[in-house]
Amino acid sequence: MANVQVQPYLFFAGRCEEAIEFYIEALDAELQLLMRFNESPEPMPEAMLPDDFDNKIMHASIKVGDSIVMMSDGVDVQNQFGGVSLSISCYSQEQAHKMFDGLAQGGEVQMPLTPTFWSPLFGSLTDKFGVSWMVGCEPESDN
Incomplete structure (x- = not known):
């Protein structure tokens, strides 16, 4: 494919x-x-x-x-999101903070950006439109 x-x-x-x-x-x-x-x-x-x-x-x-x-805008004025989350992979912690903080304006944070075992920074939120987002930061390479 x-x-x-x-x-x-x-x-x-x-x-x-x-x-x-x-x-x-x-x-x-x-x-x-x-x-x-x-x-x-x-x-x-x-x-x-x-x-x-x-x-x-x-x-x-x-x-x-x-x-x-x-x-x-669709044609359904009662549209609701559910069961989906968009994931953003950032390549710097600064970029992750900028995007997460921007999306959080008027939204609701489920998990603040924090270090996890899989990512130097990861957080999740729902923006003011009801769209669910996960923002993560790629580990820095040793190159």
């Missing part, structure tokens, strides 16, 4: 634009693509979108390091 990638696709129930701005700040993410429902080359099926969703985000992608995270 060469050349296959699994990429997360997150749905924000009408808060996608806010989430993009948050992740750009918290993770130094770069916006790659943004398309609103009213920019679709084909009209949405009647009654598919909630009221006032025309200007919401149909599809966006951000680049975080070497990874792409795709996202949308």
